[in-house]
Amino acid sequence: MSPAGARDRKFNATTHGAQSQPGGEEVVAHLSAILGGARGVGDTDLECPPGLAALQLAVCEARLDRAQAHYLSVLPQERDAECDHMMEHVEDVLYFSGAGAELEREATRRLRGLDRLSHDTVARRKRLAGRYLREAQAERGRALEAYLEFL
Amino acid sequence: MALSEIRRPTGALSDPSRFLLDDECAEDYGRLRDLYVADLAPANALERRQVELILRCDLDIERQYRMIQQKLTHEAHIKSRPRQIIDDFRAYTEMDGDGDGDDVSDGAGYGGAGPAGQGASPPAPEPKLNTPDIARAYTINRAMIDIHQRELNHTHRRRRHEIELLFKMQDRRRRPTVHDAEIIEVG
Numbered sequence: 060m061s062p063a064g065a066r067d068r069k070f071n072a073t074t075h076g077a078q079s080q081p082g083g084e085e086v087v088a089h090l091s092a093i094l095g096g097a098r099g100v101g102d103t104d105l106e107c108p109p110g111l112a113a114l115q116l117a118v119c120e121a122r123l124d125r126a127q128a129h130y131l132s133v134l135p136q137e138r139d140a141e142c143d144h145m146m147e148h149v150e151d152v153l154y155f156s157g158a159g160a161e162l163e164r165e166a167t168r169r170l171r172g173l174d175r176l177s178h179d180t181v182a183r184r185k186r187l188a189g190r191y192l193r194e195a196q197a198e199r200g201r202a203l204e205a206y207l208e209f210l
Numbered sequence: 211m212a213l214s215e216i217r218r219p220t221g222a223l224s225d226p227s228r229f230l231l232d233d234e235c236a237e238d239y240g241r242l243r244d245l246y247v248a249d250l251a252p253a254n255a256l257e258r259r260q261v262e263l264i265l266r267c268d269l270d271i272e273r274q275y276r277m278i279q280q281k282l283t284h285e286a287h288i289k290s291r292p293r294q295i296i297d298d299f300r301a302y303t304e305m306d307g308d309g310d311g312d313d314v315s316d317g318a319g320y321g322g323a324g325p326a327g328q329g330a331s332p333p334a335p336e337p338k339l340n341t342p343d344i345a346r347a348y349t350i351n352r353a354m355i356d357i358h359q360r361e362l363n364h365t366h367r368r369r370r371h372e373i374e375l376l377f378k379m380q381d382r383r384r385r386p387t388v389h390d391a392e393i394i395e396v397g
Binding site for chain 1: 299
């Protein structure tokens with residue numbers, strides 16, 4: 060697999076990780092809090108409607124935590140490392156090829172394009188992370204309201 | 211999920227560092243959480259979680275304002291990266307003497323900032339900002355500022371919703387303690 064492919068796969072994993080089914084431990088931690096401790100979990104029948112609603116809420120809480128952590132990991136990003144790396148290549152070519160108005164114009168054009176791409180890539184990531192967070196929040200709100208009906 | 215599969219929770223619930231940026235302090239978060247708990251008086255884990263989500267909304271609102279401010283002020287004097295590279299290259303070719311720029315055997319300009327960083331004087335203090343600087347910074351960073359602005363509006367809405375949910379839970383909890391109204395016969 061090419062380095063670019065490996066990077067894409069890593070990014071996909073991060074993206075999907077923010078939306079994937081949360082781990083059992085996280086869900087159990089939330090379920091325990093919802094039902095009032097580990098004892099409450101043991102005493103509750105998770106197959107009856109209130110138990111299922113509590114379980115659904117716990118899953119949504121864990122998803123919300125994940126989405127929020129992902130959102131915060133994306134928020135400080137300003138530039139895309141891959142685009143910056145390509146800009147360094149253009150810079151290298153500029154230094155190796157020497158001065159010349161034509162070359163400088165071409166380099167400027169490409170550098171500006173890459174700079175725009177770098178900003179656009181990060182902006183897209185931020186928008187996506189924001190969307191994941193909003194979806195997780197809405198889902199959690201619905202699950203909470205459903206659970207409250209049984210209290 | 212079978213009950214036998216449920217293990218004891220590992221306390222992964224409230225690790226605040228997961229929800230903070232590097233420049234935000236977990237201790238401050240803990241202190242704020244205590245204040246919110248004292249103020250909103252949650253009675254159970256569900257309400258405590260709701261208080262924590264309200265706190266996260268407030269922190270996010272502050273965070274978005276901070277990021278917008280950063281874009282408008284601190285980055286007003288920073289050159290764009292393409293501009294920086296071209297300026298460094300011009301400085302390099304001018305220092306090169308003949309201006310043809312083909313003498314790269316010493317590697318001075320290779321792959322980096324060129325000679326600009328060599329023997330550089332200490333950084334000058336940031337000049338005072340004026341309106342054109344801020345307007346310029348806004349033009350350059352408009353796309354990013356729009357994203358933060360949108361997130362800010364969304365977080366304000368979310369905060370109102372979380373508060374509404376908390377009050378709903380508290381009302382529901384208090385309902386059994388409220389006596390039914392008595393009908394008093396008049397006359």
